Amino acid sequence: MKKCSDFVLKMDESVTLAAANRAKALKAQGHDIIDLTLGQPDFPTPQKIGAAAISSIQNGAASFYTQVGGLPELKKAVQKYWTRFYGYDIENSQILITAGAKFALYAYFMATVDPEDEVIIPAPYWVSYVDQVKMAGGKPVIVEATQAHQFKVTVDQLEKARTEKTKILLLNSPSNPTGMIYSKDELKAIGEWAVAHDLLILADDIYHRLVYNGAEFPAISSLSEEIRKRTTVINGVSKTFAMTGWRIGAAVGDPEIISAMTKIASQTTSNPTAVAQYAAIEAFEENDNSFAQMHAAFEERLNKIYLQLAEVPGFEVVKPNGAFYLFPKVTKAMALKGFTDVTAFTTAILEEAGVALVTGAGFGSAENVRLSYATSMENLEAAIKRLKDWMNQ
The missing domain is CATH 3.40.640.10 (Type I PLP-dependent aspartate aminotransferase-like (Major domain))
Incomplete structure (x- = not known):
């Protein structure tokens, strides 16, 4: 007897949650992973x-x-x-x-x-x-x-x-x-x-x-x-x-x-x-200024990390002005590393560079990856350094 419906068997899991779960699993196994997958503020609730x-x-x-x-x-x-x-x-x-x-x-x-x-x-x-x-x-x-x-x-x-x-x-x-x-x-x-x-x-x-x-x-x-x-x-x-x-x-x-x-x-x-x-x-x-503090931090991260990410070989970045994501085009980067599939490329970055990104395929784009800058500047700069080092290998 088939237990699940045809619809759910054809349905894909959310790629953002799947990427986050994979990063957590590797961390639990003792791997050093910098997670840039989930779109959630790294600030506690006020x-x-x-x-x-x-x-x-x-x-x-x-x-x-x-x-x-x-x-x-x-x-x-x-x-x-x-x-x-x-x-x-x-x-x-x-x-x-x-x-x-x-x-x-x-x-x-x-x-x-x-x-x-x-x-x-x-x-x-x-x-x-x-x-x-x-x-x-x-x-x-x-x-x-x-x-x-x-x-x-x-x-x-x-x-x-x-x-x-x-x-x-x-x-x-x-x-x-x-x-x-x-x-x-x-x-x-x-x-x-x-x-x-x-x-x-x-x-x-x-x-x-x-x-x-x-x-x-x-x-x-x-x-x-x-x-x-x-x-x-x-x-x-x-x-x-x-x-x-x-x-x-x-x-x-x-x-x-x-x-x-x-x-x-x-x-x-x-x-x-x-x-x-x-x-x-x-x-x-909204009885305090907690949003303003968080907003200022996101703006600072965007302005610094955008410039650094643009220096990663093969990463082509358009600077956004909202949310807390960067969505670089990585077709040149994939070619440099011998990849033709963006999901496989993202998996290699996770397993070999220790940086968890989200494949653009789940967003309807086979040429991009998504990273969230809703994490600390320290994590962001360390992650981009890893990307540069991995691309230069």
Whole structure:
């Protein structure tokens, strides 16, 4: 008897988690590994946020189920945060609090996608988008954004990919894995194209505050009322507030879609963890300067490490201005070392140089690797030295 479904047997494991697990396994065996795989801040959750969680445990508030869509107090905090950083007001009916932003994405696809509906996804893309669309029965349509064009797609490219079955356009800006940010004019053109063709927009804004060197984050949902009506924004506390382990995401959009997503949550996760919701209230209220300190550290790392990585033989790097990743093109480096497959190349770097990176293949790019600079400067500089030494062997 076959125990597992055909779908799950064909599904790939998340390449970021697989790379991190491989690095951990080698470390456990005694190997000296510098891990640059996971996209999570190396800063602990700020103390005020932790204190709010502890208080909710001590006073008993965290002991019980909450509303499926999230605590009213948390939704109120999200409303205030939205006005500050997005520039428009939202209602309770437009908000869903989820067990992580990844689940918010899943709930969106399950709530909106029918079999054979097409979802346009620019590549390079975050590793879970494609499989989540497939889980909902939809068809991912990949549009390649090349390094030569700053990893950003154009309206002309999107129009060529559009068919009568196209229903959703997914945008992730700042991007994982590239760190690139669409400009206001670029987003306005894309948003107006989506309006003209009656498409939904899914905006993954999880890195919205992590922008550097004077760059700005324009939210596509803030550009016009017509664009906003068809846009669902995914956000959360993981990246901005160093809370990856707390698993709190937020979806904001059309009340009909949010209601449908809430129905999905009611039959899957129920409410997000209560104690994490109380922590998230404190996070969104932002009563200290912990984000500013973390942001300054990321900006310093980017500016230093970008220059050093560009000196590694065969690594071609475009400097990003958001998130906390570098995504160098390594075709020349692979040729120098005799590789034709980027995953095999990444594995060799791990096993021979002791540096854990993530293959670009999982992001829809067979020419790149991803490294996270959400770790100490000491680790980053040591890792790049290892890469240089290995490439020069």
